[in-house]
Amino acid sequence: MRILLIEDEKEMASWLMRALKQSGIAVEHAPNARLAKALIVGGDFDVIVLDLHLPDQHGFELLREIREQGLHLPVLILTAQGSLQDRVEGLHRGADDYLTKPFEMPELEARLVALHRRSQGRSHAAIRCGSLRFEGNHQTFWLNDSVLSLTPREHAALEVLIARVSAPVGKSKLAAKVFPQDSMAGPDAIEQVLHRVRRKLQGSDVRIVTVRGLGYMLEPLKIPPGALPETT
Structure with missing residues (x-):
């Protein structure tokens, strides 16, 4: 796989290039939109990783130009600009995925x-699980046709659970997916993550339940008309 990294922060770009190359991913770097455009025309890339805050053009505008030229390369937006509004706008403008710093x-x-x-x-x-939908192509969760804003750990936990709807996932297995490199995570860390996810699902027809001795399970609720789902 060969990617084009469009990132103006030198330290971030250097770190990403080293890490990706260690994983066998070829990387070409552009610190601004002008060079990125030239590389896109002459290069053969599999994925574009795009920062939004570029020195000469906003990333959304560069993305618009890429799509207007009929280029269908997958684009992953990688930025600290991670509000729900920004995520939705990025997807509407043609991004295939969105990951926040x-x-x-x-x-x-x-x-x-x-x-x-x-x-x-x-x-x-x-x-799907009730009104919750996970778009695997975009790695995005939707709840009632709105993007569900999640932190990386919340996203990882919910992705594991929705892959096994109505079947329990062991606590240790779930923790290993959410904290893959964090040996310092305490035994209650995964419960704190799930507590935050539960709050974001509150009021919907989906809930995370604790199955004693087996772990945690995502399940849809059958809500009678006019009734509110339980929040326990």
Whole structure:
């Protein structure tokens, strides 16, 4: 896989290039939009990783130009500008995925692989649980047709649970997915993450339940008309 990294922060770009190359991913770097455009025309890339705050042009405008030229390369927006409004705008403008800083390298690498696989014609169908939907191609959760804003750890936990709807996932397995490189995470850390996810699902027809002795489970609720779902 060969990617184009469009990032103006020198330290961030250097770190990303080293980490990705260690994983066998070829990287070409552009610190601004002008050079990025030249590289896109002359290069053969599988995925573009795009920062929004470039010195000569906003990333959204560069993305618009890329799509207007008929280029269908997968684009992953990688930025600290991570409000829900920014995420939705990025997707509407043609981004294929959106990852906010700070992030963990395993998650970035997994998303790059998923985007590359999708571009090769191997797409992932959406997974649903009630009104909650996970778009595997975009690595995005939607709740009642709105993007669900999640931190990287919340996203990782919910992705594991929605892959096994109505089946329990062990606490240790879930923790290993959410904290893959954090040996300092205490036994209650995963419960804190799930508590935050539960709050974001509150009021919907989906809930995370604790199954004694087995772990945690995501399940849809059958809500009678006019009734509110339980929040326990």
